[in-house]
Amino acid sequence: MNGPLHIVNATPYASGALESCLAHLSEGAALLLIEDGVYAALADGNFAERLAEGIRGHALYALAPDLAARGLATRRLIDGLRVIDYPDFVQLAAEHSTAQSWF
């Protein structure tokens, strides 16, 4: 069983949720960006470096429909990001010990 699945739904520019989440990643934990959380994945954004550093050694996912809805699907996103769909979300939740929301 993997560690916790952390789910962030707020932009890192308006909320401290992602920053705090990154500070609480344990071994085997994964991070999923949903809703406004997907804005953190913009490769040229000011938060990209912090996210790349904080996610090292962990899996990073973003929900495809939330990226597409915000016009980000075709933009340059952070390296190593895995874009997933709703069924993958369910699968991820099942594969991790817990699912924890940060908002």
Place this chain on the structure above:
Amino acid sequence: MTPKSFLFVNRKAPQGSAHAAEMLDAALIAASFDQHVHLAFLDDGVFQLVGGQRPELLGQRDLGTAFSELGEYDIDHIWVERDSLSERGLSEADLTIPVTLVDRAALAALMARIDVVISA
């Protein structure tokens, strides 16, 4: 009645809450009463103007269509804070409508000279 100048200060991303849609409606109403309407986009508000959005995927309203029709409401003062764009890895080319880029000081000056400020 003499028209007043209105500034709508948009600071929220378009989909996470109803703020963006409500502000746009309020701005259109003010304009339809022949007020002088200014729209400012700063902080996460700049995400409202990003091109290629598909809010229908989430069952949400497409604000892009309304933004593209602002001219028909005689709303042609659309200010976007340059620093907010660049902090988010965006540039003017990423935006769906023509805007005027301004720095923080210029936006502060605008806020100081306007009659009515509405912010969300």
